Amino acid sequence: MASYHIVQTLLVTFVIPNCNASHLxxxxxxxxxxxxxxxxxxxxxxxxEVSFTVFIFCRMELIMTIxxxxxxxxxxxxxxxxxxxxxxxxxxxxxxxxxxxxxWLEREPEPEEIKAALNACYPFDxxxxxxxxxxxxxMARADVVVEICQYVKDIFAKNGRAALPIRINxxxxxxxxxxxxxxxxxxxxxxxxISLNADDPAEYLRVARPxxxxxxxxxxxxxxxxxxxxxxxxxxxxxxxMSDQRLENCMRIAQELGVSFRLRxxx
Ligand code: SF4
Numbered sequence: 001m002a003s004y005h006i007v008q009t010l011l012v013t014f015v016i017p018n019c020n021a022s023h024l025x026x027x028x029x030x031x032x033x034x035x036x037x038x039x040x041x042x043x044x045x046x047x048x049e050v051s052f053t054v055f056i057f058c059r060m061e062l063i064m065t066i067x068x069x070x071x072x073x074x075x076x077x078x079x080x081x082x083x084x085x086x087x088x089x090x091x092x093x094x095x096x097x098x099x100x101x102x103x104w105l106e107r108e109p110e111p112e113e114i115k116a117a118l119n120a121c122y123p124f125d126x127x128x129x130x131x132x133x134x135x136x137x138x139m140a141r142a143d144v145v146v147e148i149c150q151y152v153k154d155i156f157a158k159n160g161r162a163a164l165p166i167r168i169n170x171x172x173x174x175x176x177x178x179x180x181x182x183x184x185x186x187x188x189x190x191x192x193x194i195s196l197n198a199d200d201p202a203e204y205l206r207v208a209r210p211x212x213x214x215x216x217x218x219x220x221x222x223x224x225x226x227x228x229x230x231x232x233x234x235x236x237x238x239x240x241x242m243s244d245q246r247l248e249n250c251m252r253i254a255q256e257l258g259v260s261f262r263l264r265x266x267x
Contacts, residue, residue: 063106066117068134070098074127074164076148077103077134078114079141084171085209086197088238088266091135103135114148122155124164133169142178142185149188165190172196172220176212183226192227193262194220196235198242199249207241224257233259239266 068075075098095102109117121127130152132138138145149166156163172194174181186192198204201217210216227233235254237247247263254261 063102063104064109064113065096065100065103065105065134066109066114067121068096068098068100068103069127072126072128073131074121074124074129075131075133076114076117076138077105077136078132078138078144078148079108079134079136080105081108081140082137082171083140083173083177083211084137086171086195087207087209088241097134105135108141111144111147114144115151118148118152118155123159123161127164129165129167131167131169133167137171137173137177138168139170139174139181140177142174142181146185146188149186153188167191167193169193170195171208171210172223173210173212173216175219175223176210176216183223184230186227186231189231191232191234192224193234193236194224194227196220196237196250196253199246199253203242203246221253221257224259228257228259233257234262235259236262236264239263241266 065077068077077100080103090097091103095104097103118130124130132145132148145168152166153163166189168186168189168191170192195208197207198217201214204210204217204220205214208216212219224233224235235250235257237250242250251261
């Protein structure tokens with residue numbers, strides 16, 4: 001019974017702010033091991049399994065934050081997948097952003113669920129932009145992003161209103177995540193903001209730590225070059241993450257490609 005109380009305490013203390021349970025494996029005498037986001041693992045045995053299952057069931061609604069608000073922006077959180085592990089990633093230090101307590105998803109939402117979340121926000125009072133950005137890389141689901149962008153434009157067209165602008169915040173690695181992606185499908189997107197974060201392939205590897213290795217930086221530039229034909233492209237760099245020399249180099253890369261540049265505050 002002692003272990004029951006210990007695990008109950010762990011659930012209440014650590015699980016609520018990190019609700020992203022996935023069953024991993026049996027481990028070292030415990031029957032089950034569950035992961036809750038990047039930091040928390042919970043071990044259970046036969047005595048706590050029932051209460052644990054009931055607990056997760058009760059939390060289901062709270063761990064599907066598809067849309068959230070920060071200032072006048074409506075953000076769409078459609079995946080927790082990301083091929084990078086940036087040294088400054090917000091996911092490593094907090095569970096939520098804006099009015100969302102947690103952006104760790106229990107599972108990836110279906111397109112219909114994302115549309116329902118958007119419908120619930122109509123007529124988007126007080127909002128001036130819709131942004132794909134959450135605890136993951138939206139372009140890992142490029143086909144869904146394109147479908148939802150068209151849906152947003154349709155909602156406004158049907159109601160005879162000018163559409164809110166749409167922005168995608170991305171690491172720019174869509175060509176590696178979704179080989180064959182056609183940049184012309186971004187015509188319904190107003191802005192693609194690409195995290196540049198480095199001025200050469202080696203530095204990019206150090207800062208973004210992409211699982212695709214050295215080819216990543218060039219793939220990012222290729223995507224920017226193609227995307228600029230169909231939408232506005234902005235390269236962004238997080239303030240205070242590189243030397244002045246590298247920052248200058250990043251600005252020059254943006255200029256040479258004919259895209260905008262933004263130094264964004266560290267959050
Ligand atoms: S690309 Fe974005 S979500 Fe992915 S690790 Fe970097 S900051 Fe985090």
